Amino acid sequence: MRRWAIVHFGMLLITLSAASGIAVAAPSDEPERPARRLVAPNSTARAFSRSEAAVVKLYGRGIGREHGYGTGTLVSADGQIVTVLSLLSARDGARVVLSDGRTMTATFVRKDEYRQLALLKIDIEDAPHVEFKDSTSLELGDVVFAMGNWFKVAEGREPVSINRGIFSMRTKLDARRLTQDFSYEGDVLLFDAMTSNPGAPGGPVLDIEGGCVGIVGRIVEASATNTRVNYAITSEEIRAFVGGEIAATAPANDAGDGEGRKEGYVGISISRLGFRHVSPYVERVRSGSPADKAGVLADDLVLAIDDARLRNANDYKDAIRRLRPGDKARFILKRGQRVMTVTIEVGEKP
Amino acid sequence: MMRRGIGILIVVALTGVGRADDATDPYALEVAKARVIRAAVQRIRPSLVTVETIGGAQPIAEGPEGVREEAFRLADGPTTGMIVSQDGLILTSSINFARNPTVITVTLDDGRQFVATLLGRDEIRRLALLRIPETGLKVADWAPGEDIAVGQYAIACGRGLMGDAPFASLGIVSAVGRRNGNAIQTDAKVSPINYGGPLIDIDGRVMGICVPMAGSGGALAGAEWYDSGIGFAICKEKYDFVSDRLAAGELIEQGKIGIVLEEDESAIRDFFERLLPKKEQAVRIRDVMPGSPATAVGLRKGDRILALDGQPVGDVPEMLRRLSDRAAGETITLTIKRRWRKFDVTLTLARMEDMGKIRGPENAGSDEGESDDGGVEPDSETGDSTTQPADE
Numbered sequence: 001m002r003r004w005a006i007v008h009f010g011m012l013l014i015t016l017s018a019a020s021g022i023a024v025a026a027p028s029d030e031p032e033r034p035a036r037r038l039v040a041p042n043s044t045a046r047a048f049s050r051s052e053a054a055v056v057k058l059y060g061r062g063i064g065r066e067h068g069y070g071t072g073t074l075v076s077a078d079g080q081i082v083t084v085l086s087l088l089s090a091r092d093g094a095r096v097v098l099s100d101g102r103t104m105t106a107t108f109v110r111k112d113e114y115r116q117l118a119l120l121k122i123d124i125e126d127a128p129h130v131e132f133k134d135s136t137s138l139e140l141g142d143v144v145f146a147m148g149n150w151f152k153v154a155e156g157r158e159p160v161s162i163n164r165g166i167f168s169m170r171t172k173l174d175a176r177r178l179t180q181d182f183s184y185e186g187d188v189l190l191f192d193a194m195t196s197n198p199g200a201p202g203g204p205v206l207d208i209e210g211g212c213v214g215i216v217g218r219i220v221e222a223s224a225t226n227t228r229v230n231y232a233i234t235s236e237e238i239r240a241f242v243g244g245e246i247a248a249t250a251p252a253n254d255a256g257d258g259e260g261r262k263e264g265y266v267g268i269s270i271s272r273l274g275f276r277h278v279s280p281y282v283e284r285v286r287s288g289s290p291a292d293k294a295g296v297l298a299d300d301l302v303l304a305i306d307d308a309r310l311r312n313a314n315d316y317k318d319a320i321r322r323l324r325p326g327d328k329a330r331f332i333l334k335r336g337q338r339v340m341t342v343t344i345e346v347g348e349k350p
Numbered sequence: 351m352m353r354r355g356i357g358i359l360i361v362v363a364l365t366g367v368g369r370a371d372d373a374t375d376p377y378a379l380e381v382a383k384a385r386v387i388r389a390a391v392q393r394i395r396p397s398l399v400t401v402e403t404i405g406g407a408q409p410i411a412e413g414p415e416g417v418r419e420e421a422f423r424l425a426d427g428p429t430t431g432m433i434v435s436q437d438g439l440i441l442t443s444s445i446n447f448a449r450n451p452t453v454i455t456v457t458l459d460d461g462r463q464f465v466a467t468l469l470g471r472d473e474i475r476r477l478a479l480l481r482i483p484e485t486g487l488k489v490a491d492w493a494p495g496e497d498i499a500v501g502q503y504a505i506a507c508g509r510g511l512m513g514d515a516p517f518a519s520l521g522i523v524s525a526v527g528r529r530n531g532n533a534i535q536t537d538a539k540v541s542p543i544n545y546g547g548p549l550i551d552i553d554g555r556v557m558g559i560c561v562p563m564a565g566s567g568g569a570l571a572g573a574e575w576y577d578s579g580i581g582f583a584i585c586k587e588k589y590d591f592v593s594d595r596l597a598a599g600e601l602i603e604q605g606k607i608g609i610v611l612e613e614d615e616s617a618i619r620d621f622f623e624r625l626l627p628k629k630e631q632a633v634r635i636r637d638v639m640p641g642s643p644a645t646a647v648g649l650r651k652g653d654r655i656l657a658l659d660g661q662p663v664g665d666v667p668e669m670l671r672r673l674s675d676r677a678a679g680e681t682i683t684l685t686i687k688r689r690w691r692k693f694d695v696t697l698t699l700a701r702m703e704d705m706g707k708i709r710g711p712e713n714a715g716s717d718e719g720e721s722d723d724g725g726v727e728p729d730s731e732t733g734d735s736t737t738q739p740a741d742e
Contacts (some may be wrong), residue, residue, distance in 0.1 A: 014357060043377055045424065087657070139384065139388060140387065140388050140518060141383070141384035141385070141386070141387030141388045141389060141391070141517075141518065141520075142384045142385075143380045143383070143384060165519070165520070166384070166518065166519065166520045167388060168517045168518050168519060169511065169513045169515055169516075169517050169518075170513065171511050171513040190511070190517065192518075192519030192520060192521075192538070192539045194539075194577065196577075208377055208380050208381070209377075222427065225544055226576065227541045227543075227576050228577075230539075230577075262709055279404055279452050279453065301404070301452075302454060303402075303404060303453070303455060308406070309402060309404075309428065332463065334453055334465055337465045337483070339455060339462050339463040339464060339465055
């Protein structure tokens with residue numbers, strides 16, 4: 001009951017802030033201005049009017065948790081559409097609805113499993129499309145806009161929705177901590193506009209001038225924090241994908257299991273007491289091994305390997321599997337009440 | 351009427367903005383705003399730390415099927431803390447420590463990493479205080495409480511992600527004095543990334559510490575309301591209120607009285623009271639738990655509670671709300687009406703795990719007892735406690 005009161009109050013505030021955005025230009029001295037002009041001179045309206053025609057609504061059949069709708073971004077005048085890989089983008093026949101209401105059927109061009117992107121094409125000339133802009137131009141606090149058909153609220157000739165937020169940071173998704181199987185290790189853009197909604201992936205993220213700095217990536221849930229991430233794949237990666245470059249699967253993904261690959265060796269055995277959630281304490285260091293040479297001692301706790309934090313002995317095992325002979329691996333250890341870093345030159349299994 | 355009032359407010363606010371900036375350039379405001387956000391984050395940055403925990407178990411819950419892992423998953427990714435003393439005290443959110451982690455590490459803005467000791471936890475305000483063995487640290491500046499107004503910009507900062515710079519999300523102050531006056535409410539996105547991190551104003555001053563405070567409460571309330579447009583940050587006043595206890599290593603948890611409340615249904619009996627100019631609103635004690643602070647001061651089934659700490663109680667939900675942030679060990683004064691008599695009792699709230707073990711004067715076997723806690727009136731009545739059922 002009380003919670004609902006708070007929710008309603010929050011919604012009232014949201015409505016108020018939204019209203020203030022629209023009303024920014026409301027001129028008190030020129031009441032005869034046409035309504036359309038009322039919203040023109042603000043950056044949101046400008047980014048919106050420049051790009052809305054380049055964002056399309058996609059429909060197909062949804063199965064289970066996969067939604068039967070999504071968003072696509074027109075990236076060229078000849079009708080190339082970038083979207084995320086999903087059931088409806090993975091084959092021919094997705095229904096494309098343009099912002100002017102025209103309906104077309106897309107043909108499937110190619111997909112990129114690593115980036116989880118799909119390229120579709122519609123038969124069109126002089127299509128409105130976004131202009132890519134270098135995503136490294138973004139700085140903390142810069143305004144960004146995300147567009148998309150979240151929850152498929154836009155229908156027919158209605159344009160998609162726009163959200164505004166600020167750019168927060170450029171980082172990497174910690175793939176090992178995601179519940180889904182998505183091992184993308186490239187940079188992503190984080191912002192505080194909500195995009196982790198059904199239907200949002202595939203929509204463009206625009207900067208203050210309406211330049212496309214990224215495309216909202218597929219929805220991922222971080223299992224470590226139990227939260228969804230609002231992020232975009234950078235324009236550089238999108239451009240590379242549209243240009244025909246398909247990224248290989250992440251190196252981490254095929255690590256360890258490939259045959260004929262040399263396994264890395266450091267010479268540490270970790271104590272495994274048989275419980276779950278065991279912290280990776282060093283039980284024994286083989287004398288003369290790379291770890292021994294680097295000064296690792298029994299009872300050290302391995303906190304991280306190459307900046308990947310280890311939560312338990314299984315994380316340790318995964319991190320070790322990724323190491324190759326010749327690598328210089330940075331081990332962060334806890335010894336007593338001290339945190340220390342040692343560099344281990346990974347060797348070959350004797 | 352109401353709506354028109356709001357409309358006028360908006361127009362007034364916006365004309366203000368329009369005049370302050372060059373309205374002919376639609377971008378000037380945005381660009382200036384981005385610059386201000388960067389400067390504010392830059393100012394708080396040296397006081398932000400990354401907190402990581404290693405080890406510890408998923409909390410267990412006891413259910414009808416026995417003991418098992420709590421179905422609700424807790425956040426345990428890296429999160430944020432803020433330096434509150436130059437000699438190593440770090441304030442963060444208690445949500446990170448529900449697993450009783452084996453190791454806590456703190457990484458400073460300059461990259462130096464330390465093993466931290468967990469001092470105290472406040473499960474009511476979801477705060478925790480850590481200490482690292484280092485001095486000369488940059489302490490964050492707080493914004494004075496009276497400077498914080500609804501509608502002003504608020505930036506939630508976090509260091510729970512890999513990257514060179516802190517994470518920031520922008521919003522406004524949605525309300526002040528939320529949750530019994532403990533928290534500032536914001537629509538800036540607040541999630542496990544910035545729990546424990548500060549909510550700052552555009553001058554980079556701290557308005558509060560972001561914590562998870564979902565509606566259901568409970569020590570394990572997690573991230574249900576993350577990124578929902580409803581975020582909470584504990585204000586300075588309330589941190590100051592518990593800071594000494596936290597530094598002393600105390601676990602601050604909700605205090606219990608040991609009574610079950612019900613609405614006062616004596617309206618019919620009090621029919622004539624209603625004819626009188628001042629009717630006393632009250633809640634009634636439906637049940638008293640043995641071995642609780644309530645029995646220790648002689649509260650009885652059927653007693654009516656008129657006031658809590660001198661303030662009249664409205665109804666049961668209001669009473670519970672006001673008790674919700676009172677910790678074990680804190681004392682409260684209840685104004686009781688028993689039949690025609692009115693008296694005050696002062697009692698010390700107990701921890702949940704001590705319930706049933708609290709020894710009061712009647713257990714000590716003496717009416718006068720060692721108790722000097724103000725429960726004089728009921729003390730003299732303890733001999734009657736066996737006649738309690740008849741008291742209805």
